[in-house]
Amino acid sequence: MSQLETDYLIVGAGAVGLAFADTLIDEDPDCHITFVDKHAKPGGHWNDAYGFVSLHQPSATYGVNSMAFPSEHIDTHGPNKGLHALASGTEVLAYFEKVMNMKLLPSGRVAYYPLSEFTGRDEAGFAHFKSILSGTETAIKVRRKLVDATFYQTSVPSTHKRPFAEIGDVRVAPPGDLPQLWKSPNDLPEHYAILGAGKTAMDTAVWLIRAGVDPDHISWVRPRESWLWNRDYVQPGEDFIEDAMELQVAIMEQASEAQDGADLMRRLAAKGYYLRIDEDVEPEMFHFAIISRGEIEILRKIKNVIRAGHVLSVEPGKMVLEQKQVDLPQNTLFVDCTASAVPFEARGKKAPVFDGDTITLQPLLVPLVVYSAAVAAWLEAHYDDDDKRNAMAAPGPLTDTPATFPYAQFITMMNRGAWSQDKELSAWMQSSRLDLVGPTLKKMAAEGNPKLAKFADSRQIMMDNMPHLIKLGVAAKAIHENT
Numbered sequence: 001m002s003q004l005e006t007d008y009l010i011v012g013a014g015a016v017g018l019a020f021a022d023t024l025i026d027e028d029p030d031c032h033i034t035f036v037d038k039h040a041k042p043g044g045h046w047n048d049a050y051g052f053v054s055l056h057q058p059s060a061t062y063g064v065n066s067m068a069f070p071s072e073h074i075d076t077h078g079p080n081k082g083l084h085a086l087a088s089g090t091e092v093l094a095y096f097e098k099v100m101n102m103k104l105l106p107s108g109r110v111a112y113y114p115l116s117e118f119t120g121r122d123e124a125g126f127a128h129f130k131s132i133l134s135g136t137e138t139a140i141k142v143r144r145k146l147v148d149a150t151f152y153q154t155s156v157p158s159t160h161k162r163p164f165a166e167i168g169d170v171r172v173a174p175p176g177d178l179p180q181l182w183k184s185p186n187d188l189p190e191h192y193a194i195l196g197a198g199k200t201a202m203d204t205a206v207w208l209i210r211a212g213v214d215p216d217h218i219s220w221v222r223p224r225e226s227w228l229w230n231r232d233y234v235q236p237g238e239d240f241i242e243d244a245m246e247l248q249v250a251i252m253e254q255a256s257e258a259q260d261g262a263d264l265m266r267r268l269a270a271k272g273y274y275l276r277i278d279e280d281v282e283p284e285m286f287h288f289a290i291i292s293r294g295e296i297e298i299l300r301k302i303k304n305v306i307r308a309g310h311v312l313s314v315e316p317g318k319m320v321l322e323q324k325q326v327d328l329p330q331n332t333l334f335v336d337c338t339a340s341a342v343p344f345e346a347r348g349k350k351a352p353v354f355d356g357d358t359i360t361l362q363p364l365l366v367p368l369v370v371y372s373a374a375v376a377a378w379l380e381a382h383y384d385d386d387d388k389r390n391a392m393a394a395p396g397p398l399t400d401t402p403a404t405f406p407y408a409q410f411i412t413m414m415n416r417g418a419w420s421q422d423k424e425l426s427a428w429m430q431s432s433r434l435d436l437v438g439p440t441l442k443k444m445a446a447e448g449n450p451k452l453a454k455f456a457d458s459r460q461i462m463m464d465n466m467p468h469l470i471k472l473g474v475a476a477k478a479i480h481e482n483t
């Protein structure tokens, strides 16, 4: 068995592990990092994504701190017109490959073992991994810490186990197969049934309609409706700064009036900050998905919406749901969009982010997973004990419903508040491309922009309303942990 040494062993070279490593090697000039990952290339689940996937947030604030995306322009066409571009899955993969091959590996302080599975640590303090193709085992002495960058357990349609039965000669496909349909012009489906109500299902519906499928030839199983973040309010840069600040203030102001999370979301939606596909149905889900008004318009064209619980089985011409059976055209293609993306339920096994010789990367600003990882790296490099680090890094929950959302918002605001007390960290955040407003506010301050006076009032409103958000957040935490 070969033996290696490193300071930090990062398990997972997805977006989160890469964002952590990128900041750590910049902030700690002495450390050595080793990555182990089962995938053949950096980028984690983006390697398995459907062909028409894209980010749902602007590329301009995604990825690692030190490297911009090539696609940081304003879109001039399509449903995202007028807003910052969303990198496609292919662009995201190319970007992470560049991060690894042009930034991390050339530093001479990073080693990368793809197609390798981390198998655990032994009592002597060695970590072990195994080459997936050759079976060769390697022991690695971790001088400082093991970094678990697998917390999010991302699940996508092409790799997950389908939660429904397939009976007979039924046609079922992941969304990734749809762009291949052109190869079978004589065997096209007569009808499409989209299974699932999350962002993947929404992407699939938009793709089918934009590809020319008649919306009446689509049925859509939506067990729960979702609130969606209006993309207008998550745009970086000076042209959008007032909208971005307005949303933050609105959340805090409405928290002072709202009875609970569902009420908070309804109030914010009434002002246009959150959207839903069907205005007549109260959403029971909130997974932080971001959408444009243009996409909502397209999605509303689908009228065959089936709300009867989850799908139990599909067969030619029929599907059985929890609450009823639905007949469909014989040659229906069922498109499986039921993968969970990330588990939104409360986790039984909780760990602090910094725990002795282990770092577990978790959301600090919900749902900004890459920014959270970059800040965790900053704290690792600049603070010298775990108590101080953890005081700045309360792990946030990935909540599932409007009722539990205030818990996520409350942890996010608490962490942000703590960070604002550290001048060095605040300065770093103001220069970070991952921060939605920091670099713009810094530029405006340098230019003496008069709009800044208005934002000083915003800060005061947010501080004044914090006790209300805490109250809602504590109640929402109890719901999150008991459901």
Ligand SMILES: Cc1cc2nc3c(=O)[nH]c(=O)nc-3n(C[C@H](O)[C@H](O)[C@H](O)COP(=O)(O)OP(=O)(O)OC[C@H]3O[C@@H](n4cnc5c(N)ncnc54)[C@H](O)[C@@H]3O)c2cc1C
Pocket (backbone or CB within 6 Å): 011, 012, 013, 014, 015, 016, 017, 036, 037, 038, 039, 043, 044, 045, 046, 049, 053, 054, 055, 056, 057, 062, 116, 117, 118, 119, 149, 150, 151, 152, 153, 154, 155, 156, 200, 341, 342, 367, 368, 369, 370
């Ligand atoms: C379709 C889609 C779109 C999304 N869009 C956005 C967006 O716009 N903005 C946003 O912030 N988030 C988005 N997300 C959330 C997304 O999950 C995160 O952005 C991010 O990519 C998660 O990265 P990760 O590194 O945590 O996970 P992963 O990408 O899953 O990476 C984890 C890695 O760990 C490896 N691994 C696991 N166990 C082991 C082991 N034992 N040994 C070795 N390796 C192991 C896996 O092989 C994998 O490569 C999206 C998610 C999906 C599914």
